[in-house]
Amino acid sequence: MKETTLIQVPPRLTVLEAVEFRKTCHELCQAETPPSKIIFDFSHTTFMDSSGLGALVSNFKITKEQGIELVLRDVRPQVMAVLSLTGLNEVLPIEQSAIAQQPAKSTNQNEIVPPPTHPSIYSWIKRSLDVVGAIVGLGITAILFIPIAIAIKLDSQGPILFGQIRCGWMGKKFRMWKFRSMCVNAEQMKSQVQNQLAGPLFKNDNDPRITKVGRFLRKTSLDEIPQFWNVLIGEMSLVGTRPPTPDEVEKYDVPEWQRLDVKPGMTGEWQVNGRSQIRNFEDVIRLDLKYQQNWSLMYDLKLIIKTIFIVFNRNSGAY
Template sequence: MTASTFLEKNTLSVAVTQTTYPFNTFHPSINSKLKRGIDIIGALAGLIITGMIAIPIMVIMFISDPGPLLYSQVRCGLHGRRFRIWKFRSMVVGADKMKHLVKNEAEGHIFKNTNDPRITCLGAFLRKTSLDEFPQFWNVLMGDMSLVGTRPPTVDEVEKYNPHHWQRLNVKPGITGEWQVNGRSSVKNFEDIVKMDINYQNKWSLWYDLHLIVKTVLVVFNKTGAY
């Protein structure tokens, strides 16, 4: 690991210790070997599916909106540790630089726009079906994420956190979670997301994780709350 990589991953952790919140707290799910086992099995299965759908997505993307197949962004995980998340690209190339041109329709430390003009036609389909999320199974396999957890925030979001917001980062971020099965993109108030993330931590069990995974599949098939 290079010095720059080390600093990137630990800058937030240093900032965390300067607040009054007990950020060294580890949720029981972090030490669960069964949860990690389920994550590994699920990630391997998910990556097989990811490989299968990557080819047709790449072909359609080459025809409709040439550019990289994958999109990556630095996000914050357990206790604010930074990692690089992966998705199938759903926006035009250079979309991050155009963010300031798009109106934020959400409240609090999140960014959402129902009709974001940066989203491509293919990208709209990928988001509606949640296919854009499949490369995140690699993040799960690497241990930066879990199948079920909290919504992984961006660095600029976390930099604006109030002390109570950090509690949502006492577990690993997940591909799915309370926010995914209770509104998905239609949830536009950050405090509501925080409440759902804390609710997940309070209710957590392996059975509850499995319940949320099954419920996520149903929500995705019904295309509920996604855009």
């Protein structure tokens, strides 16, 4: 083995640079004489989006598999803020020197603001729409809570609400809430249910884990309304991309991490374009990227209106 190899990380680590970054590291690790140690020099890197994060995670995995020591050197505050979102700053070995301590844009001396991966992230208009919509939605949830709770309890044993860990903006994990629509041991039974979708997604049209009340809740999308709480506290948005589970993200290639450049939404392109009829993960990615490219306040309002019509259209096939 060679002793040490240093890789200079580019100033901006977005999708094109991230793909090359991952390729370079993987080729080194799989070479006939791989190094015993690889150093990623982040001293010039001031911007990293979710694709860069995905490449870094992929590189960390392969170096660990190959028994190669990995070190991140001189991580600038802007990049450190991104790593902190997912806790990677606690997992990856980081060596700092004076060059990495230069000040970055922040709201105060102790808080470094992660880079704006998409214009929607720091849009106060979008956030205002989310807060107003969430307050209205939680009011509706409060009215419907008692009859839904009674129906769930009469139908099957278990809690009324179901919280599942999902990945939000830049892969940050959060607990997404729903009215429980499955039996209590649904997660343990998942391996016994056939997946009818291609890629990381999971779905079965006749999933035996879904309860009778659960089928009604899903058909009417009432199971989703507790997520207004996730929107209110800023973990989700009214409109965005579908929040993936951590095991889905584990299977992502670098370009697919782009879907995490925006906050996940209660609704979005996937939901209004017939989500139950979409069977290919590439189509989900295409719709997520379409949302990012076309985003505007009016576009969000358009998707919200479409969602309302779809919810009341039993033949839409979206839910």
